[in-house]
Amino acid sequence: MSTVSEAAWYVVQTHVNAEAKAARNLARQGFEIYIPRYLKRRSHARKIEKVAAPLFPRYLFVRVDMATQRWRSIQSTIGVSHLVANGSDPIPVQRDVLGLLKAREDERGFIKLDWRPKFSLGEKVRVLAGAFADNFGLFDGLGDRDRVAVLLDILGRKVRVSLEADVVSAA
Incomplete structure (x- = not known):
């Protein structure tokens, strides 16, 4: 009887503003990373510009094969706060979540948000x-x-x- 191991996606919580640092360090260890980003409107010094920002600040996705990869090293990676878990067991992300996020990306890889206001006429x-x-x-x-x-x-x-x-x- 052989068991086929399969990589799954997990959620990593990072330190504040350390998503890119954590992603670089995890990628160096051979993990596949996904940080969904969107274009955020920022006002600074009377200028309005759109800048790339994480869709989920302080979080990123990491793909891990629990049977073959040394996943515990994620916990001590620079920039990482912890792997989201239930007790000591990391919680895998439902299979379709990343597909749904990637389906909302534009040609540059940014998530398109539904900008339409949720207001009623006269509100x-x-x-x-x-x-x-x-x-x-x-x-x-x-x-x-x-x-x-x-x-x-x-x-x-x-x-x-x-x-x-x-x-x-x-x-």
Whole structure:
């Protein structure tokens, strides 16, 4: 009777902002790594840019064959906090999870997030950043691309403004 061992994906928790460091060190040991990333909007010094960021901060996926690989070395890898486990037994990720994540990647390997707002027409919203930060308004529909239309009360009248969708939240 022969047993066929098969590699599975597991979750590793990393130290704060150490996903790349942990991934490099795990890859050096021969493990296959996957860090799902997306383009995050960042405002800095009056500039707005999109930067790559981990979809799950402090977490990455590692593929391990428990029967043939020295998986316990993961625990002492620089950048790694621990392998997610139930007691001392690492918990494998369901088979379709990584496939579903990879299916949402664009041509550059970034996860495409559903940017469409979850607001209803006329719902009260709050502007989080930009020239209208901390103002409240009413959701007035979708604009072009990643923008939404919001009715703001400016100088005693309703003014329709077009804003980036990610700077507006439910009030």
